[in-house]
Amino acid sequence: MNDGAAPLKGRKATLSDVARLAGVSVATASKALNGRSQVRAETRARVEEAAEQLSFSPNALARGLLAGRTGTVGLLTSDLEGRFSIPILMGAEDAFGAGKVAVFLCDARGDSIREQHHVRALLGRRVDGLIVVGSRTDPRPSLGRDLPVPVVYVYAPSEDPEDLSIIVDNVGAGRQAIEHLISCGRTRIAHISGDPTYGASQERAQGAREALAARGLELIGDVRFGSWTEGWGRAAASMLLAQHPEVDAILCGSDQVARGVMDVLREQDRKIPDDVAVMGFDNWEIFTSHSRPPLTSIDMNFERLGRVAAQRLFAAIDGKPASGVEALDTRVVIRGSTAPGH
Amino acid sequence: MNDGAAPLKGRKATLSDVARLAGVSVATASKALNGRSQVRAETRARVEEAAEQLSFSPNALARGLLAGRTGTVGLLTSDLEGRFSIPILMGAEDAFGAGKVAVFLCDARGDSIREQHHVRALLGRRVDGLIVVGSRTDPRPSLGRDLPVPVVYVYAPSEDPEDLSIIVDNVGAGRQAIEHLISCGRTRIAHISGDPTYGASQERAQGAREALAARGLELIGDVRFGSWTEGWGRAAASMLLAQHPEVDAILCGSDQVARGVMDVLREQDRKIPDDVAVMGFDNWEIFTSHSRPPLTSIDMNFERLGRVAAQRLFAAIDGKPASGVEALDTRVVIRGSTAPGH
DNA sequence: CTGTTAGCGCGTTCAC
DNA sequence: GTGAACGCGCTAACAG
Numbered sequence: 001m002n003d004g005a006a007p008l009k010g011r012k013a014t015l016s017d018v019a020r021l022a023g024v025s026v027a028t029a030s031k032a033l034n035g036r037s038q039v040r041a042e043t044r045a046r047v048e049e050a051a052e053q054l055s056f057s058p059n060a061l062a063r064g065l066l067a068g069r070t071g072t073v074g075l076l077t078s079d080l081e082g083r084f085s086i087p088i089l090m091g092a093e094d095a096f097g098a099g100k101v102a103v104f105l106c107d108a109r110g111d112s113i114r115e116q117h118h119v120r121a122l123l124g125r126r127v128d129g130l131i132v133v134g135s136r137t138d139p140r141p142s143l144g145r146d147l148p149v150p151v152v153y154v155y156a157p158s159e160d161p162e163d164l165s166i167i168v169d170n171v172g173a174g175r176q177a178i179e180h181l182i183s184c185g186r187t188r189i190a191h192i193s194g195d196p197t198y199g200a201s202q203e204r205a206q207g208a209r210e211a212l213a214a215r216g217l218e219l220i221g222d223v224r225f226g227s228w229t230e231g232w233g234r235a236a237a238s239m240l241l242a243q244h245p246e247v248d249a250i251l252c253g254s255d256q257v258a259r260g261v262m263d264v265l266r267e268q269d270r271k272i273p274d275d276v277a278v279m280g281f282d283n284w285e286i287f288t289s290h291s292r293p294p295l296t297s298i299d300m301n302f303e304r305l306g307r308v309a310a311q312r313l314f315a316a317i318d319g320k321p322a323s324g325v326e327a328l329d330t331r332v333v334i335r336g337s338t339a340p341g342h
Numbered sequence: 343m344n345d346g347a348a349p350l351k352g353r354k355a356t357l358s359d360v361a362r363l364a365g366v367s368v369a370t371a372s373k374a375l376n377g378r379s380q381v382r383a384e385t386r387a388r389v390e391e392a393a394e395q396l397s398f399s400p401n402a403l404a405r406g407l408l409a410g411r412t413g414t415v416g417l418l419t420s421d422l423e424g425r426f427s428i429p430i431l432m433g434a435e436d437a438f439g440a441g442k443v444a445v446f447l448c449d450a451r452g453d454s455i456r457e458q459h460h461v462r463a464l465l466g467r468r469v470d471g472l473i474v475v476g477s478r479t480d481p482r483p484s485l486g487r488d489l490p491v492p493v494v495y496v497y498a499p500s501e502d503p504e505d506l507s508i509i510v511d512n513v514g515a516g517r518q519a520i521e522h523l524i525s526c527g528r529t530r531i532a533h534i535s536g537d538p539t540y541g542a543s544q545e546r547a548q549g550a551r552e553a554l555a556a557r558g559l560e561l562i563g564d565v566r567f568g569s570w571t572e573g574w575g576r577a578a579a580s581m582l583l584a585q586h587p588e589v590d591a592i593l594c595g596s597d598q599v600a601r602g603v604m605d606v607l608r609e610q611d612r613k614i615p616d617d618v619a620v621m622g623f624d625n626w627e628i629f630t631s632h633s634r635p636p637l638t639s640i641d642m643n644f645e646r647l648g649r650v651a652a653q654r655l656f657a658a659i660d661g662k663p664a665s666g667v668e669a670l671d672t673r674v675v676i677r678g679s680t681a682p683g684h
Numbered sequence: 685c686t687g688t689t690a691g692c693g694c695g696t697t698c699a700c
Numbered sequence: 701g702t703g704a705a706c707g708c709g710c711t712a713a714c715a716g
Binding site: 012055057058059060061062064065070072080081082083085086089090093102103104105106107109118120121122123124125126146148229230231256260263286290291292 | 571576
Binding site for chain 2: 709710711712
């Protein structure tokens, strides 16, 4: 209907429009705009002015058709909250550098059919590579080996060791947490975790036990698994305090669990951190910064995860593929729940 | 370096590969795969089988080059948390229908330079349209009238009335909230809000006053503005209870503020909702579902916002543009903080 | 019904 | 230095 007679100003200028306005051929215009040296400075200036005047932006499609690369990568996520995807996306954008690469974000909502569908859509748009972000740390099915572009798995590794996966070192995270609590002078440490079917909770617990064992210590009572909720944190803390009133630190499986734990401590008049120190995992600002006191937590460095994934993907696109699992370390963010005054 | 010698299986099958394998011309193959009627069933089957065998996926770039449309829209956001963008993205994907349209998500991080940059990147990739999501409800600068594609502004309206904006009816939201509290039998209602420089807080307050006035009531004390944090909720609640112990309901500017308010109420042994009912805005699950009791809140219907935006954008792409501001209504989600047993 | 031709917008040889 | 010609993968016209 409105194809030819488009009245809009900025319709879409093509390279030949620019060339015509500058009085040169399309080839010359192309060279001029792409900074090739085979063109006189004066001519180049004329072309550039014409391009500016028409607010010309090169058609990346046509360019990609020719070059085989589109300067576009797909980011496939299953993370409804955007808790992981957004920081990872930002890290990836940073690593790719402004303007060079654009990122397609698709949310599969944990549905493998939808995921297959998005993969096809992205491949059809000729993305140069794929980043797959999982919502839990357990291995997930591979997209397959016969894809026409490189794939990097992030947070959730691929089940196929031939794929490249970038994950968080959750065992190390558990170790880090305990080491921090010990360096705060705590020795009677309990661990209230989340859903036991998550690899993350098992790994963090393992790291915690290792770090304690290295000092000849062990956890007060067993690890208490439950769910990743404040409600579980409250319930578990009540039981813990009844059974082991001597506890002087509680490591929590997530910041949300920690919030529940802190509520119970306050209600039972245990001072945080003087009587009992509390720590969480994930460093989710909305939970850690506004609690009383602010919550010490282990940050998963999602932005860095995204940056590294982008770098690896870039290398693979350039013909330097990698495989295996690369685990990145975490970072303790100290706040008032373990260190007074922070 | 690895251009010609790509060893990967699924490199990239082109339509002519399919045609050759099926023993037909590319044109016939195209017709067969696109379901045109001008092809014999047997031939079609042969082509489809060949396409399957080569796991052929049509090059959307080449197709878009010809059609002028790419089946791609850009979603430009400034929302670092993904709190709005993700649900809006999901709504848009739903409305566009699976497979027809893909969505590019770019995060401008509130930086207008980065935003301009992303706009150019998206336009260069020939998106068919743009959805711009703001992080607050105040009007934002227009992207300009001379863009080659339609634009729909979501949540934050454009300053230019010629643009089309889809927003949340925050005045109505404030009214809804008060009406719910009144229907729960409350009459001595206070309002603890967030940052007063946000349009949302002013509008919600206005709606609240209107609904009260309609019943011949008014707020207990002035609206208490502060920040969108639990900390402010705690501070404001303490002051409120000291000055107006008779209060029987507190409407909070956000779920986070409400969490702070509820903490103080519990510490002062005011039963929720029996003594004091509490409500929030935004219906942010992680806050509303796990508080004690679960928090009644006003849901902003972000998915619907995304769906409507996608529909309007689709219409505009089809040559049926619209302009002005379209306000969508909100929805009360009732939980235990206002209705016992919920 | 099927094949041939042309062209979408661009970059890259080559000749001039 | 500059321009004409070709091709990337695909679809819309026509021919056959």
